[in-house]
Each structure stands twice: as structure tokens, then as C-alpha cells.
Amino acid sequence: MADGNPLAGASQPAIDKDPSFRVATKLIERLKVEVERAAK
Amino acid sequence: MQQRASNHVAACAVLYSHGYFAPAEALCRTAVEAILNLYYFSLGDTCDLVLQYFKSYICVERKQNKHWATNVERSEYPEEAKQVHRKRIAAKERALSHYERVVTEAFLQINRNYAAVSETFPGIFDRFNAIGKEVSYRTVYAALCSQAHNDAEDLLNDFVHAVMQIRGAREVQAFENENFALYMVLTVVFFLIEAFAMYLAKYFDVLEQFKPLLNDALVEVQEVGKRIPLPEIDHG
Numbered sequence A: 001m002a003d004g005n006p007l008a009g010a011s012q013p014a015i016d017k018d019p020s021f022r023v024a025t026k027l028i029e030r031l032k033v034e035v036e037r038a039a040k
Numbered sequence B: 001m002q003q004r005a006s007n008h009v010a011a012c013a014v015l016y017s018h019g020y021f022a023p024a025e026a027l028c029r030t031a032v033e034a035i036l037n038l039y040y041f042s043l044g045d046t047c048d049l050v051l052q053y054f055k056s057y058i059c060v061e062r063k064q065n066k067h068w069a070t071n072v073e074r075s076e077y078p079e080e081a082k083q084v085h086r087k088r089i090a091a092k093e094r095a096l097s098h099y100e101r102v103v104t105e106a107f108l109q110i111n112r113n114y115a116a117v118s119e120t121f122p123g124i125f126d127r128f129n130a131i132g133k134e135v136s137y138r139t140v141y142a143a144l145c146s147q148a149h150n151d152a153e154d155l156l157n158d159f160v161h162a163v164m165q166i167r168g169a170r171e172v173q174a175f176e177n178e179n180f181a182l183y184m185v186l187t188v189v190f191f192l193i194e195a196f197a198m199y200l201a202k203y204f205d206v207l208e209q210f211k212p213l214l215n216d217a218l219v220e221v222q223e224v225g226k227r228i229p230l231p232e233i234d235h236g
Helices: A019-039 B001-015 B021-042 B046-074 B079-108 B124-130 B134-148 B153-164 B169-200 B206-226
Strands: none
Touching: A019 B001, A019 B169, A019 B206, B001 B021, B001 B169, B021 B046, B021 B124, B021 B134, B021 B169, B046 B079, B124 B134, B134 B153, B134 B169, B153 B169, B169 B206
16 A cells, blocks of 8 residues: 555555456456457 | 557556555556557558657757756856766767667658658647547646646645544545546546557457447446546535
8 A cells, every 4th residue: 555665565456346446457458458359 | 659558557557556546647647648649640641650759859859958968067067077967968969860860761761751751749739639639638638747747736635624624524535536546547548448449440440349348448437437526615
């Protein structure tokens, strides 16, 4: 988290519980897949 | 260019996920600028636009070097320190000239004339305008610049809450800050998908393929947007 040690939790995302944030990360992954598919 | 834009967006999500909301917004601005270029380069002749982008950079850097040299000469630095700066400026000038020669020759092979291209690359607003997103410049981009420039907004919010001592106001503000950052992260994800679709559509038949992705991103942007309340201002 942003409080205290700035690197604490750097390897473990603190708030991936928000469903909309999970959608955001999934969208980034899906975009990567679509771009690779388009370039083939 | 695509990789750079994608990396910036991924880093925005990383910052958000670790609770760095204001830094996530600041980086969203950089992401928007990278995505804007990808989008802008999909308009017209991409090679000409990229050549203009390179030439503009070289010209701007040369002007910066002149200002750098002027400021060094006017400074009260000792002669020895000034000499170090002069050497650095000369080295940068040589590097720019080398890059200019390489770019000129490389683009000549695809029939592009470096000398004939404008040395001015359109500013941010003009690029937003060119892709038909002037309103986004006034809203999304302006909000992100405010955070990137360290404007007084966040500090002012804290100050007012401390003075007014309204119960729960800090929690409401924290909720709004977190959700506004998420709204911006999702907005840049949507913008990245749209820019990729526009760029790739120049070369491949991808628009149908990208539609579900764009639609899902838009739905989520709108969903998170609903969490950010319009202020009910009571000045009484």
C-alpha cells in the first residue's frame, strides 16, 4: 500500500478485489491476444 | 510505439493496484500522450507523420541546447563547471546531427524527403482535434494534467476537510479519489484499444474483431463513472 514502506506488497497487488479493476486487467490481456491475432 | 503505449497503460494498472491513486492518474497522462500518437499516426500517411515527428524532436532539442548554453553562460558556475556543460551540449549536438543523417537516408529509401517535411509537429490539442476528440482534451486530459502538474486540488481537498471537520468527509473523498483513479485507468485502457483498432485497421480487417473488446471497455468505464458522485454543493 501507499502508506509506510512504498515497496511493501509490490509483489502482491493490494486491491485486485474490485471487479472493475479485474475487468481492466482482463481487457489489457484480451487486447494483447487480439493484436497478436491480427498480426498473424 | 505500440509497446510503449501498452507498457504505460499496464504500469497505470500496477500503480492503481498498489494503492498509488494519484501517481496512477499522473502516469495515465503519459499513457494518453503515447496512445494519442499511435492514434494520430493512423491518420493519413504514417511514414510522413513519423518523419515529421522525428524532425520536430531534433529541432526542439537543438533549440533546448541553445537555451541550455545561454543559461550556462549567464550562470555564476565556475569556469570548470561551465566547460563540463559545454562538452555535454556539443556531444548532444553531434548525436542529433548523426540521428538526422540516419533518418534522412533511411526515409529517402522509401521516397520521403526529410528537408521537405515541416519541422513543427502538431501540439497535443491539434492531435486530439485531428482524431475528433476535442472534448476528451478538455475533460480527461485536463484532469490528468492537473494531477501530473501537482496542482493544488488534492491538498485543497485535505485542507477544506481539516477546516470544516465534517464527519465522514475524508472517507467520502478517499472513495472518490480511488474510484476516479480507476475511472481514468479504464479510460486509458479503452483509448488504447480504440487506438490499436484504428492503427491496425489501416493494414488488416480488424474492426469487427475489436468491437466486443471496445464495447466491454466502454461498459466498464461507464459503470465506474457512476460511482463518482456529482457534488451536492451547499455554500450556506
